[in-house]
Amino acid sequence: MSIASTNRMTPYLFLAPAGLVLAFALFYPICYMIYASFLDWNPSQRIGEAEFVGLRNYFKLFGDDAFRESMGVTLKFAAVVVTIEMFLGVGLALLLDRNIRGMSVLRTLFILPMMIAPIVVGLMWRYMYHPTVGIFNKTLKSWGFDGIPWLSDGSWAFASVVIADVWQWTPFIFILSLAALQSLPASAIEASKIDGASDWQQIIYIKLPLMLPVLIVTLLLRLIDSFKVLEVILVMTNGGPGLSTEILSLRINRTASEFRELGEAAAMSNLLLIVLLILTFTMFIYNKAQDARAARLRAVEEEA
């Protein structure tokens, strides 16, 4: 081997160990899951004993109303929660981005919910939603209203899990937005004041556009995460009543442990993975588009 080609190989040589670990840790489970989705596999069997059934699991899923409903619930849940959380999180950040005494304490308080383990959050909310002794209904009753069937009515149950998720995850968006807000160029905002922008116009024309890259990444992170929630809903409603709060990860969990259909569960996981990949890919495309824009302008500059 010539020295030149050895030199060219050197970086890859150093990368190889990390690459191997990554390949094993990442691709092995995925391949395993893809392979499993082609099997009619019962938890009591070893994987080698399972019958190969080709795409039958997938066809079965598409014909399965319960799965479709579950997919619908997941999409609805993700869309609703992330929208509400984005508005609240960014709004709070814009509101609390000022130097008032005690603000740092307030900011720390705001991120507490995020630090609580999801199971605990689920339990907490389940008690608060309790039809007779829960704080919400007790309060309502003491004011003379009727209690609300928080977790026992389909639409209320969906709203209840949304509220719990919003409570837990708005802080995530809040701190990321606040960090983005505080790293904005102060002088650009001053310039906009001089140019006659009202507080509202400063937000719309200067702050939000400058925060946009961070907001988009935050949004996608939250979106990906919201497709995977499990514990809180598991503890609060276990998917019920009916299928009203049965999000996909819950259904996967049930398919595997209750219906004992590992192959079908794997197929569902794969479909979820595909949805997430599409989202991630969107993020990737967005970054690429930004880079491409910069490159194009550089090219124009060099021509000139």
Added chain:
Amino acid sequence: MPDIRLQNLRKDYGAVNVIENLNLDMADGEFTVLVGPSGCGKSTTLRMIAGLESVTGGQIMIGDRDVSRLEPKERDLAMVFQDYALYPHMNVAKNMSFALRLARMNKADIETRVKEVAATLDLTAYLDRKPAELSGGQRQRVAMGRALVRDAGTFLFDEPLSNLDAKLRGQMRAELALMSQRIKKNMIYVTHDQVEAMTLGDKIVVMKFGEIMQAGTPEELYRNPSNKFVAGFIGSPTMNFLTAELVEEGGTLSAKGDGFAIPLPDARKSSLQVHKDRQIHLGIRPSSFAEGPGGLKMPVILSEYIGAQSVLISELGGERVAIEVNTVVPIRAGEAREFTVQGDEVHLFDPKTEAAL
């Protein structure tokens, strides 16, 4: 356009007092230049006028309106920032038109206005670029353009030409001078560069440690600096300072130092009488030396030939002095030459208070 008055203006940052008691009147349509060494509070003063910095005490009056507690947008002003402060996400055209768009000016008018200003600033080719894709000098011109497209009552400039090369700076200075003649708005301009100050200003305000040392026309400041600091700050090359003693010989008062004695005009005699036989500081501008026979014999240590002028470095009374002379051929270092100084061209300062005598 109304006049601007700063009354007993004060600024503290926490326990740090930056500006103590600033009083300044700026007439309607006047081009005021703030100069002073770095950190003396020029930007702070400007930013208080703009409303970007809160006022600790005192008032800022524009016309008969006290604006010291008003929002920037209620003060009717445009500003060029020292660090450009462009909007990173907008291209040059959008940056320049932002204020006009907020003011809901009609689209066609905005475009004409932006094109017009971009042309005077040599920015036409860059209208579609974002700030990150411009050089420092180009950004600075965009910052300038963003202010100039506006029809504000007062224009504030914080060292708007500091990042341009010499040629461009000269060009822009001329452009600004023309503009200020044409539109007659209140302009407040901060700079380090005393050539800019002298050429642009109707009035120059020299600051030091948050205090005004002197305010006046360029000519006043050059001819009658009220203290040693202003004398040293205004004029290039800078004024030479020597130590001397005031003595009376044969009815004439003269400044006598180590190896020189400069007779002072009789007109100044009565006012200087109290300082007789005391030490003073003597200030002589490099251009006040005239070559001629019968003068002080001075060695030429270094000769800087600039063309029509040469700056000679010499020695007088144990101090380095700069001498500016008209030249056609370069003067060689090493020679000794004779120079005279007219008594009415020297400046005298109290060595303690540094005030002019």
